[in-house]
Amino acid sequence: MGVDVAGLTRRFGAGRPALHGVDLAVRQGEFVALLGPSGSGKTTLLRILAGLEFPDAGRVRVGGRDMAGVPARARGVGFVFQHYALFRHMTVFENVAFGLRVRPRARRPAEAEIARRVRDLLALVQVPELERRYPEQISGGQRQRVALARALAIEPPLLLLDEPFGALDAQVRKDLRLWLRGLHDRLGITTLFVTHDQDEAMAIADRIALLRDGRVVQFDAPEALFEHPADAFVAGFLGDSNRLPCVVAGGLACFAPLPLPGMATSLPDGPALAFVRPGALLAAPGEGAVVQGVRHDGRALHLVVAAGGRMLEAAPAPGWDAPRRGDACALSIAEARFFAAQQ
Known part of the structure; x- marks a missing residue:
């Protein structure tokens, strides 16, 4: 499912806008990284796509559908938060099942179908043995996989990830980002991924949208950004110089x-x-x-x-x-x- 953003602007208070006239077109099945320094607007853009924020101006279309006024619960978008936001009082199984259990009765799968889907997802993210454990009983990398399984449970056409590896150590980050890229390739879900880590973005994204001061400075393949930077900011931000x-x-x-x-x-x-x-x-x-x-x-x-x-x-x-x-x-x-x- 493709994503089209046109003229997106969002202000918080009287300061400069968090987003200022952002245009972005993401192709169906593409893996796109939103990269930039702190305060560049990456997370604000992701939250608007998820329906957790609404723009002051501009338009968002997901799969050709205008998202104006559509609440988060009606968008069918999978969202993985920076700190996972797992329910501490629920087991891993119940965390993954949550999105299915809260559906309206007419759209809610039967219990046997929920159980089958949850176990299939835990196997997909390679943690089937954890279903009876609670979040505090598993590692950070395992929590990340459970959070991703929960986001995938509703079978979203669009997956959004907000710095999902930020709390992990370097080696776990490296292992998980390569695993995530492989999972994306198998599922073919359109994915947008917020990070401030340029190595992470360069390693796994099809294209990178580099943001600065609420604007997209350049949107291109990693090698094109590196070899043909649009301006001095891009040249200085990517790689060592x-x-x-x-x-x-x-x-x-x-x-x-x-x-x-x-x-x-x-x-x-x-x-x-x-x-x-x-x-x-x-x-x-x-x-x-x-x-x-x-x-x-x-x-x-x-x-x-x-x-x-x-x-x-x-x-x-x-x-x-x-x-x-x-x-x-x-x-x-x-x-x-x-x-x-x-x-």
């Missing part, structure tokens, strides 16, 4: 006081910013900078160098196999992305 002020004159960017050679750019004359990935800032034996740190991640060497009063992340140039802390070096740029400074 050295953010280097420069001045453009006659098509040449000059980086003084940094000891870097000038670099050609198509920007007009004036102040600018260059974003240089650590692997594209190359250090070689020479003068102008000093190696302050050396780290090996199992695949490559990573350097921290001091130059022009700044600490920069760099990589050893081809042929420099054993840089050490304290070595003098010269820097060069293999590739950079330039943006006018006012952006």
